[in-house]
Amino acid sequence: MRRNILALYLIKLSKWFSLVMPIIVLFYEKHGLGLQDVFILKSVYSVAAVALEIPSGYLADVWGRRKCLIYGCFLFFGGYLCYSFTSTFHAFLIAEILLGVGQTLVNGADSALLYDTTLHYKKEELYLRYEGRITMIGNFAEAIAGIFGGLLAAYSLRFPFYIQAVIAFSGIPAALALKEFNIKNKIQNPVSEIIRIIKYSLITNRPLCYNIMFSGIIGAATLTMAWLVQPLLMHLETPTSYYGVIWTVLNLTVGFAALYSDRVDRYFGLKKMGILILSVIIGGYVALAFNLTYAGLAILFIFYIFRGFATPILKGYINQMTFSEMRATVLSIRNFIIRLMFAAIAPFIGWLNDIYSLQIALLSSAVILFIPGAIFLGLQLKYTSAKQQ
Template identity: 70%
Template sequence: MPIIVLFYKECGLDLADIFILKSIYSIAMVSLEIPTGYLADVWGRRNCLIAGCIFCFLGFSNYSISDTFTAFFLSEVLLGFGQSLVSGADSALLYDTMLHYKKEDEYLKYEGRVTMIGNFSEAFAGIFSGLLAVYSLRLPFYVQSGIAFIGIPAAIALTEHAAKTRIKNSFANIVQIIRYSLFTNKELCYNIMFSGIIGAATLTMAWFVQPLLIELDTPTTWFGIIWTILNLTVGISALYSDKLDQRLGSMKMYTLILFFITGGYIAVAFNVSYIGLVCLFFFYIVRGFATPILKGYINQITFSEMRATVLSIRNFVIRLMFAAMAPLVGWLHDLYSLSIALQATAVIIFVPGLLFLILQYRYKPKEPSV
């Protein structure tokens, strides 16, 4: 990730092409996101994680030997399918494990630790990718393929505690869960939509980091170092997410997250300089505690037998939003400037985010959440 934009540019792609590829990845995820979430509920979380890791390994392996848009297209589809099998199943398996050991109240703490470990791992990998890229921009992909392979035996080693759901009419049950999550249960719907919008915002900003560094003429070796510091920031912030949530409460957290995320876009847009880079670090602090907190809210009001499907609906919203706006912001960057692209993204995120924030303020459940 820290050097992939440089890699794409070496292969002759511009930012619009890059965002199109990322849209393809998101569309591949979106096409299977909810079915694979349901598959995790009926086939098993562990089985989906194993299959997802295999797809991801194939996708990165193809990347390591490719240099054309068409080949990258295939890799993004493989990676999208792989990630759709993993997303939802991982958090659902974690929450069900906490239920098994009667520690569900500590879920947010452990989800925060998962986020922290993931970002710490990505942070240290960022240092090495920057150093490897000095010798060859393709070398990090060879190493990435090996790292991706490790996920397969890791997934095989997991233990699953949740019972698999047995349903006669799978399609009808998926539709029922979607209707319940997005229409019947208003509280769950507003949580999913708000979390999805914020997720799309943080994902999009991740793809703006490298164009910002390129604008600042940052040396290649510093790409990995800066990426490392950003991910360490996310990891440390995620570690304290449960304490912050306990102190502020859900509604104050929603408000803080929305205004700091959109404010981060505006701050960077009007400071395409090293000041903007500093603003980016504050954005990543908010990103660190936003992810586990918002996923935790959804888990608290979701039944176990549909947990992976519901989390996949959240991921579906994230990827659908990203797939819709990524080509637009990439085009705005190439045609106008990075600042214009960031400002447009801030508006796209803030308007629906504010709508669902207001709906959550106005909505009061008739009975306590299950």
């Protein structure tokens, strides 16, 4: 058990020790890209992830979580190699596709293997704790990397990408060290089997559907906000050397929150937790829109606390409601919802920022994300109340 846990920690580090995230918008701007172009690139990443998200989850169920993690780490490394030695929009598109496919192969497979590991050793009650720790490690890694990324960028905006490629490579030996526990199914008719799991997850099992959709919407909301942090800092004319520090504080916040996510979930329970997550995440957009000053960073701080709570808690609900033989596929459906929503709204939000203002972009995001979020949370709470009667 220990070997798998440590290997999953290292894979998380290789993906999340991101030297480039705090300065990537500046990097794009140096190469002549606007925010709309940036969001187009990130939409391409999401489309690449969306196209293979569910099939890759099914592949992890029938082919093996370990194999998917190995190939995902290889592709992730290739994406940063491409970024390191290219300078054009079209080359960046190729890099984003490699990163998107690599991320897709890892998503779902990592959480599914973690759950299978705890299940194998009859410690499944510890899953949420380990999921919280892995989320914490990822955000701590991104936070610490933010400091170095900002310092390296002050020397050269290209240099962080060279180091990032080396870090991405470190995930490959970690993936090779993993041990598989899931008993793989025989592939007979992949398309019909994927359709069956999708139908079960989104139609047959209504409570699971409500949880997947709500988790996906919240994931899309936090992802969109993450890409609006740098435009906010640019709006405030923040010195480049401070980008890494601010990024570090925000991600440390997510990490600490994730560490205590199991305790918070036990204290509030499913109903109150869902309402709190939706209220704070959507409310954060609105509050920030009317506080586009350095005081707005306090709003981001609260937003990121609940981002840290939301990821492990909502994934934990989904894991509890599904079966091992389809777990990676079901988690991939959640990731599919996140990426699909982001790919759909990100270019529009970027366009609103470029043509109108960051305030309009934030308020529009709040409206777009609140409506479906409230609907699925309401359905989830209605079902829970009916079951308790």
